[in-house]
Amino acid sequence: MATESEEKALRYRRAQSVSKAEEITETEKKVRKLQLDKPVHTPRDSLFSWSSEFNNFTGLVNWGFLMLSVGGVRLGLENFLKYGLRVNPLEWFIVLTGYNEGDRSQYPSVILIVSLFVSVSIVPIVIGLLVEKGIAVDLIPEKLGVGLQISNMICMVLLPIIALHFRGNDFSFVGITSVCMLYLIIFLKLWSYTQTNHWCRLGLKRKYLDNKLRRQSLSAPNWNKLITAEQEKSKEDLINDTPAAARLTKYPDNLNLKDLVYFMLAPTLCYELNYPRTARIRKRFVIKRVLELFFGINLVLALFQQWMIPTITNSVETFSKMDPIRITERLLKLAVPNHLLWLCFFYLSFHSFLNLMGELLQFADRKFYADWWNSNNISVFWSTWNMPVHMWAVRHVYKPITEMGFSKFNAGIVVFAISALFHEYLVSVPLQMFRIWAFLGMMAQPPLAIISRTAELRLGPRWGNIMVWSSLILGQPLAIMMYYHDYAMLHFKPT
């Protein structure tokens, strides 16, 4: 009887094609299940043992964000209990405008400064247009014209330095930073304007020469050349004679004030004769962006008053003492609000503000940023977080240099060097303190890019991404603290 039931069990299990070794355990399992003590245990590994091969830890992502929120709320409450409510929009008004009731003569009205700088900035723009027009109508020779444009642009960026040298105390820090930023943007736009018009002239000249050559080759027929010329001709027809082409502005028709003003206002640094345009202005979209800007700017200012200022103020003494543990603690304490403010600033500038400008001007290319948050090495980050500057750098610095025959690596170094100069300009001029921390910070990016690329290849994309975020979260407050330290040493000498 025993063998019969065994055979039955065997047949049953053979039908299910279970191996011999498992058959025994299967029998045992079945036998155990039928025992009177209602057994519940079976041989299994713990999930944390390697042998369990369990690797689903998705819940830990939620855990991470929850711990972050708990920490954040706690930090907010601690800050509130320690400092009370420090948010005061009136204070911002004073800081931003430099307005002071007690001493009116010392701080001129912000409206005066802004209108002055805006009107001053119109001069180089108009000069730029007039010079281009002059070259186009052969009034100014090409080389002299380009020379004039370059001097015009250099004069413009030197203007804030000169103004500060003579009347430094008349301007607030925030005011002068905005002006420097504005001038830098106009500088980059004029560079693009001049270079693009130069390309158009070169193109027309080459086309003229090509046509001459073609006519010569047609007079002495050669079948191969004829076919090439025919292809060239049809390509040119596509450029010039299609309805699509007929709608496009051609050089030098673009050289007018309306076109230049549109470019100056448009959310791009790259000049083109014909921008892609949207069909209409979406009112809901505009309203959303305006609301984002309004509430976002207020949030940033409130966070700055409530969180950044007390933290920075508390750090002066620590930084003068140069105790590495305390400095690290301060740096990490500063890193969190600094990083959050940077994220807000990024969203408000690159999403809200540039999209608002784009919508109002019916400018269709809204790629102001790519997904830099997923970038796995620092080069990718620099080429994705600020697309207007990236596109400008590629079109007007990187490509021209590589087309001149230099290597891609050298072209990249030049791009970073120019970017480093501009960063230094934006920090040193308003602080009236020429250090090289910003320049060095930017110039540290190419080696960092190589390190993060190595990390990505060796340790996987996750670690590359972590390196990018680390340099972002820790690098910025480090640079800020260095400038702040030097500034504090210079202005409030320890007693």
Next chain:
Amino acid sequence: MATESEEKALRYRRAQSVSKAEEITETEKKVRKLQLDKPVHTPRDSLFSWSSEFNNFTGLVNWGFLMLSVGGVRLGLENFLKYGLRVNPLEWFIVLTGYNEGDRSQYPSVILIVSLFVSVSIVPIVIGLLVEKGIAVDLIPEKLGVGLQISNMICMVLLPIIALHFRGNDFSFVGITSVCMLYLIIFLKLWSYTQTNHWCRLGLKRKYLDNKLRRQSLSAPNWNKLITAEQEKSKEDLINDTPAAARLTKYPDNLNLKDLVYFMLAPTLCYELNYPRTARIRKRFVIKRVLELFFGINLVLALFQQWMIPTITNSVETFSKMDPIRITERLLKLAVPNHLLWLCFFYLSFHSFLNLMGELLQFADRKFYADWWNSNNISVFWSTWNMPVHMWAVRHVYKPITEMGFSKFNAGIVVFAISALFHEYLVSVPLQMFRIWAFLGMMAQPPLAIISRTAELRLGPRWGNIMVWSSLILGQPLAIMMYYHDYAMLHFKPT
């Protein structure tokens, strides 16, 4: 000429089966590309616009964990700067043993207490075995035996309460908690032992009656009955007569001291006559678990001294003042170290310690926990984080109740009520302070489970999981704080 090239372009695009609307943009794109101003812009949406349909934010997970690390390191440094190094293993020795050089008479040696309690706990175990043996050999009637077992178990859990009542100041808090935990485990094990043996006796009795019935039915042949009986017979053969079955221990052969001691030491609360066993003891595995326990316990004690004690001490005054904002801040401050300690405790107890015991006893079922970190509602959490208790509750409370005809919901409530009683026992007895916070905390779980289940269904599994984590991270310190508040109010009355 114009129509010819247009047609050419049309043909080309028709071959690629692009729609009419796209054809126009395609022509335009091509024409634009060929312009002299090297255009770079194309119509695209920003990634944060809904219309872009972009949703890859994987880099933000790395961001979250990096921000958590930055916050953690900063908190550690702040703690170190504020309190210095508080880690002192000697202090732990005094707290754990109650040893005090100045007052030897007051605090008996820890070895004395432990040996006393262990020897005292052997008594109920031996009584349990003897009573079972008595029932098995028909010396004690079944009902009287079960009654004896229940009184034995109840006496055991009441022992610490009585001991504390008479000589309360002789025992340290940690010591009495360990003893309560030990007694509770023995209580649950004895319950399982008694009930399982009871099932075996019932089974044997039923089998005897079945055999009698079968013999009767065979004497009056009936084909259907005959087949059923034949099947029954072969099933019984599988249980009793296969080689696998022959190796298994049968009731009442299990009623010996060796078997009971193995069960008492085994990492399970469910008694079985035949546990699944491993082939050998892996030495490397044992060494790893021992090292984990050694370093883990030291880490927990260090974190406790450095982080928990200062935080709790600082909170007494806050809690006596009952200011809701300050209490929330304290609670959140306490939540982080408390939660991290709980995670350490979980790993050390459920992975390191139980796996070590399992390996040494060649106990093959190591499912001491399932993946509770992914659980999407609170019921799943309670049925996965502590598998020994969960298996015990299902086998010895839930199933017997549902088999008696009660609903699953009622059975679940009974399980939670018993669990709540045990939690209250573990907290109130060592604190010598009968509050009902722990009981209420556990009884809040079934309604919370319903809420989290609703959250899971309405908002998706992620929010269910977030609710589980929240209740874990915030619920525990809330309960601790309530007990601590009551304890502080009782012992250090505010002056």
